[in-house]
Structure formats: C-alpha cells, structure tokens
Amino acid sequence: MTTDGVAPPADEWTLAATTAGQPAPGVERVPDTDRPGTGWVALIGCGPGAPGLLTVRGLGLLRRSDVVVIDRLAPRQLLEATAPGTEVIDVGKRPGHHLLPQEQINAVLVERARTGQRVARLKGGDPYVLGRGGEEAAACRAAGVAFEVVPGITSAVAVPAAAGIPVTHRGLARGFSVVTAHEELISTVPARRDHTLILLMGVAHLRRSATILLRAGADPDTPAAIVERGFLPEQRVTTTVLRCLPDVAAEVGVTAPAVVVIGDVVTVSPAWNTRVVPA
Known part of the structure; x- marks a missing residue:
C-alpha cells in the first residue's frame, strides 16, 4: 500500500495468506481451493472509500474472481488487484438513477455463479449495514449458490x-x-x-x-x-x-x-x- 492510501498495481500485492481460519458453525464460506467449474459469490465490504481499508480476506477473494460486480462507492483502484481479463460489471446506484434494480443484481450474481464463475461483489462500507447485502445473500442461499459475506468497515x-x-x-x-x-x-x-x-x-x-x-x-x-x-x-x-x-x-x-x-x-x-x- 502506498503512503497516500492508493492501492498499488496488482503485481505489487504481496499478501500470500488470505484465509480466515475455520469458520464458526453456521458461517457460510466459499471454498479456499478453486476447482474448475465451481462458482461462488463473495459479498465484499470495501470500507468507506480509501482502498487501503479493504480486509485481507476481501483482497484474496477479489484476486481469485472471474467477475467483479461493483457499486458506485467501492474504490475503483481495487480493480487493479484483479487478474487480467477479469470482467467488471458496474451496478452503481445514484440518486434517482439505478443502472440495475436490486432484483436484477441478485439475478446477475446467481446466474454467473451457476455458470461456474467466481463473482466478487464489491460494496462500499459493510454489506450488512444499509447495503442490501442481506438480500443478495438470501438470493444466493435460495439458489443453492456458494457464497461468503466479507465484513467491511462501515462508513x-x-x-x-x-x-x-x-x-x-x-x-x-x-x-x-x-x-x-x-x-x-x-x-x-x-x-x-x-x-x-x-x-x-x-x-x-x-x-x-x-x-x-x-x-x-x-x-x-x-x-x-x-x-x-x-x-x-x-x-x-x-x-x-x-x-x-x-x-x-x-x-x-x-x-x-x-x-x-x-x-x-x-x-x-x-x-x-x-x-x-x-x-
């Protein structure tokens, strides 16, 4: 991380361990080892705007993703940490203007994971603090899609x-x-x-x-x-x-x-x- 808080290019990330240990009973987690054709969704809280506030777990899942579904308030600098060829879908909501309604966002997450893609859903703040993360988690659970909620620093x-x-x-x-x-x-x-x-x-x-x-x-x-x-x-x-x-x-x-x-x-x-x- 640079001194001005801006995320460095992907090849400068040196964090190797991104697992968070054994999940507590009832906590849903995506696999730590990827198998071809196994899709998942990670609902990642990015914090209030500075890219350096992303958690280690969130960074690790972002780097493994095939698709990034990003909100308006999630730091765009974090996209530099993704692998070449990673698809980016912008679903940012602005006052009076939503690129995609929430129901369609839920559908995108589920459909992409069902095709075997690893989906990083980047959200500003924390997914469960007025971020509709609960709705997205419920959609994944109802569809039988593996998912994980990565807490973020709430604004x-x-x-x-x-x-x-x-x-x-x-x-x-x-x-x-x-x-x-x-x-x-x-x-x-x-x-x-x-x-x-x-x-x-x-x-x-x-x-x-x-x-x-x-x-x-x-x-x-x-x-x-x-x-x-x-x-x-x-x-x-x-x-x-x-x-x-x-x-x-x-x-x-x-x-x-x-x-x-x-x-x-x-x-x-x-x-x-x-x-x-x-x-």
Missing part, C-alpha cells in the same frame, strides 16, 4: 472517525443509532444529545430529517456535523447545530457521499466550530 463509524468524531465517548454518548434518511425511521430513535444519531444517504432529505427530529423533541442546539467524502483527499467537515443544519448544508453546497452526525460527540472533533445561520 457509519469510520467516516465520523475520519473527522475526529467518536460515535461514543465517555461522558457524552453511551450509544448510537444508524439510520437511512431515505425513510422516516429517524422518528423512532432517541432524540437526545447523549445518544449519537448517524444518518446515511441523508443529503437529499436533510431538511425533512431535521424537521422530524425537532418535532420529536430534539434540542435545536444539538451539535451536528456533515462529513463529505470521508477518508479521501477531498474530505470536508462542516459543523453546526441541528436547527441550522439544512441551511448550512445548502450554504456550503454539501454533496453526496456524506455522513451526518448529530449529538454532543461532534464537539470532540478538532473541526468543531459552530456555524450558525440567521433564524
């Missing part, structure tokens, strides 16, 4: 950390909730400053989310932060308070991908510098 925790924000901190927060702002799930979480709220995929619905929280009784002066493009060179952190969050985001031009953090833990960040707009 819900890692991106705040990149901004110096711990999601829990003694004296400030003993717990946290992670929700998607695509739905009004935030109305069911504690509206307290000492319980950290993390919004994923929340930029487009930020004003609605703030309104729901304030109506639920959240303190309008709860510290809040928006971390854009976490762990990447162009990372930007904007801090404010809950009542000003939508207006400040609009003022500075916040864009996805971004993680929103609401709670007193935001004040721990070296970026904490309250930005308040007129009421």
